[in-house]
Amino acid sequence: MKAPKLFFYILLAGASLSFLYPFYWMLLATLTPEAQIGALGFLPAGLTMDNYQLLADKIPIGRALLNSFIVAALSTTGVLVFGAMTGYVLAKMRFAGRNLLFFIIIFTMSMPFQLTLIPNYILMVELRWTDTLAALVIPALNSAFAILLFRQAFQSIPDDLIHAARVDGCSELRIIFQILLPNVIPAVITAGIITFMNSWNDVLWPLIVIRNEQLMTMPQLVALFAVGGRSEAQLGVKLAAAVLLALPIIVAYAVFQRHFIQSMASSGLKG
Amino acid sequence: MASIRFEQVSKRYGKVTAVAQADFEVKDKEFMVLVGPSGCGKSTLLRMIAGLEDISEGGLFIGGERVNDLPPKDRDIAIVFQNYALYPHMTVYDNLAFGLKIRGLKKEAIREKVLEAARILEIEALLDRKPKAMSGGQLQRVAIGRAIVRSPKVFLFDEPLSNLDAKLRGQMRLEIARLHKKLQTTVVYVTHDQVEAMTLGDRIAVMQQGIIQQIDTPQNLYRRPANRFVAGFIGSPPMNFIPGAINQSSQGFVFEDDSLTYAFPLPASAAWEPHTGRRVEMGLRPEHFSARPPQDGLPYASFEVEVQHIERLGHESFAFAQWGKYALAARLSADEDLEPPCRITLWASLDKMHFFDLESGRAVG
Ligand SMILES: Nc1ncnc2c1ncn2[C@@H]1O[C@H](COP(=O)(O)OP(=O)(O)O)[C@@H](O)[C@H]1O
Ligand SMILES: [Mg+2]
Numbered sequence: 075m076k077a078p079k080l081f082f083y084i085l086l087a088g089a090s091l092s093f094l095y096p097f098y099w100m101l102l103a104t105l106t107p108e109a110q111i112g113a114l115g116f117l118p119a120g121l122t123m124d125n126y127q128l129l130a131d132k133i134p135i136g137r138a139l140l141n142s143f144i145v146a147a148l149s150t151t152g153v154l155v156f157g158a159m160t161g162y163v164l165a166k167m168r169f170a171g172r173n174l175l176f177f178i179i180i181f182t183m184s185m186p187f188q189l190t191l192i193p194n195y196i197l198m199v200e201l202r203w204t205d206t207l208a209a210l211v212i213p214a215l216n217s218a219f220a221i222l223l224f225r226q227a228f229q230s231i232p233d234d235l236i237h238a239a240r241v242d243g244c245s246e247l248r249i250i251f252q253i254l255l256p257n258v259i260p261a262v263i264t265a266g267i268i269t270f271m272n273s274w275n276d277v278l279w280p281l282i283v284i285r286n287e288q289l290m291t292m293p294q295l296v297a298l299f300a301v302g303g304r305s306e307a308q309l310g311v312k313l314a315a316a317v318l319l320a321l322p323i324i325v326a327y328a329v330f331q332r333h334f335i336q337s338m339a340s341s342g343l344k345g
Numbered sequence: 346m347a348s349i350r351f352e353q354v355s356k357r358y359g360k361v362t363a364v365a366q367a368d369f370e371v372k373d374k375e376f377m378v379l380v381g382p383s384g385c386g387k388s389t390l391l392r393m394i395a396g397l398e399d400i401s402e403g404g405l406f407i408g409g410e411r412v413n414d415l416p417p418k419d420r421d422i423a424i425v426f427q428n429y430a431l432y433p434h435m436t437v438y439d440n441l442a443f444g445l446k447i448r449g450l451k452k453e454a455i456r457e458k459v460l461e462a463a464r465i466l467e468i469e470a471l472l473d474r475k476p477k478a479m480s481g482g483q484l485q486r487v488a489i490g491r492a493i494v495r496s497p498k499v500f501l502f503d504e505p506l507s508n509l510d511a512k513l514r515g516q517m518r519l520e521i522a523r524l525h526k527k528l529q530t531t532v533v534y535v536t537h538d539q540v541e542a543m544t545l546g547d548r549i550a551v552m553q554q555g556i557i558q559q560i561d562t563p564q565n566l567y568r569r570p571a572n573r574f575v576a577g578f579i580g581s582p583p584m585n586f587i588p589g590a591i592n593q594s595s596q597g598f599v600f601e602d603d604s605l606t607y608a609f610p611l612p613a614s615a616a617w618e619p620h621t622g623r624r625v626e627m628g629l630r631p632e633h634f635s636a637r638p639p640q641d642g643l644p645y646a647s648f649e650v651e652v653q654h655i656e657r658l659g660h661e662s663f664a665f666a667q668w669g670k671y672a673l674a675a676r677l678s679a680d681e682d683l684e685p686p687c688r689i690t691l692w693a694s695l696d697k698m699h700f701f702d703l704e705s706g707r708a709v710g
Contacts, residue, residue: 232430235430241397242444243418
């Protein structure tokens with residue numbers, strides 16, 4: 075009884091160490107003078123903020139952080155607002171073609187992003203949205219995934235609750251936002267977290283529509299910096315950029331840990 | 346002033362006709378009950394009054410005004426649902442106050458109205474609670490509170506007591522009757538329960554398959570059902586039906602059962618004439634049987650039956666018996682000491698018999 079359990083714990087500890095060590099090492103390396111990084115093991119060797127200083131000098135990292143926040147926050151708000159509205163219509167309103175519409179929306183989920191990349195880019199060019207944050211925000215204001223999630227959540231709410239609200243004098247918008255959303259908080263959190271993370275981690279689309287360094291998002295700027303020449307092959311600076319990229323997600327995870335796990339489990343998707 | 350008038354109102358869902366050509370009026374301050382089996386269109390009719398369902402055809406008038414295109418919030422009605430439909434994320438106070446807030450009332454006025462409604466329904470102690478933490482009876486009180494707090498012209502109830510246990514149902518039934526007396530508003534009350542219908546309604550509309558079969562006072566529905574459906578629906582255990590035909594004999598009109606074993610004379614009347622030779626069903630309520638011959642001097646019939654089972658309720662008993670090839674239920678006084686199976690004679694006045702045309706179901710005679 076005892077021995078297998080002990081063995082199990084050792085196995086788990088080993089596994090988690092193998093996940094955590096690279097992160098630990100990365101963090102340590104950013105605080106280590108460039109020359110010592112090669113010899114780094116478990117223990118710190120010297121302590122310096124130079125890598126971060128250098129990074130801030132070379133690229134507008136603060137600005138990118140802000141851009142990423144603006145884009146992710148606006149997309150998430152949009153997805154919650156418009157996804158809930160679309161989900162409500164698909165769940166609770168009766169009209170011809172409703173199911174067809176729903177199937178089309180689901181179908182778009184199964185299409186790889188790369189397929190629509192070029193048409194979308196052309197659209198952005200036509201609208202003169204390239205090199206503006208609009209190109210990052212506006213196409214991301216609704217999502218098939220959130221629509222699906224809200225539709226399912228709203229379907230489980232009895233019609234009579236909506237009837238009661240309507241008799242009480244609610245408009246359709248008030249029904250959605252004051253009556254329904256407060257009763258599907260798990261769906262709101264799931265849609266919110268997944269949208270925010272997808273937006274935060276997206277590299278490909280920003281690379282295509284944004285050229286102006288001042289408008290770049292974190293992952294875009296960091297990727298360009300790390301693979302481009304400007305990091306001058308300095309490992310410490312590259313890693314400092316990576317830390318700054320991961321930090322907000324790690325903080326968010328620490329705060330919303332329970333909801334993260336719930337949303338991953340309930341959506342069956344990996345962020 | 347809020348009468349409700351239906352003028353040839355129909356509702357269709359695709360090919361399904363949920364309500365067909367409803368044409369009747371609920372008078373001001375009247376308590377109208379819609380009763381009928383599940384799926385007969387009661388809720389649909391109620392939701393049309395509320396404006397929650399479009400009217401496919403016909404006109405609906407509340408207080409003389411045509412409301413077909415008026416949204417629910419402008420109809421000055423309130424509705425109580427079977428599953429309460431309280432806002433789960435709000436306290437009882439907020440549930441009651443919500444409709445008033447939307448209508449833009451001042452905070453003070455809202456508070457006054459909510460407290461008044463809470464006092465009437467004795468839910469003052471619950472005002473800070475959320476629906477999750479309450480029992481079915483409490484939830485239904487709050488739901489009624491949410492309806493009365495706006496003092497609407499019309500109250501609509503959709504099976505409000507179906508989720509409560511029998512004892513609570515009896516209590517709430519009384520309270521709803523009392524509330525109606527106190528508030529003096531028009532009420533339309535949907536139920537599938539005939540006891541609720543009979544005890545609450547000033548008048549009752551009996552529905553079946555989207556069609557209103559009969560509208561009348563409880564007494565008249567019971568005494569003079571317009572057709573076989575109403576006759577079988579009102580009363581428990583239901584009316585006994587014996588198939589047969591109306592024939593003319595040398596003594597006048599008689600009812601003869603299908604097996605030609607029994608014949609009962611019918612009261613002399615020309616009303617039987619058009620039905621002579623037609624197949625009918627004779628209906629007789631269980632409570633109109635007696636184990637002794639009636640003493641009132643009226644003509645009666647006797648039934649030699651084989652009692653197979655007896656249900657003793659204390660104050661009365663129900664006997665389930667075989668009469669020739671027909672099954673009969675009879676209500677007997679609790680004094681009758683029967684040990685089934687046994688043979689007894691049941692008696693019933695001839696004037697308690699109902700007759701229904703077998704084809705159309707309509708009452709004849
Ligand atoms: N939203 C709807 N769509 C299609 N058919 C419906 C809808 N609502 C009700 N019906 C149909 O209309 C009929 C009457 O329903 P309802 O009014 O709910 O009956 P009741 O309240 O008497 O049980 C039923 O046959 C039901 O299937
Ligand atoms: Mg119903």
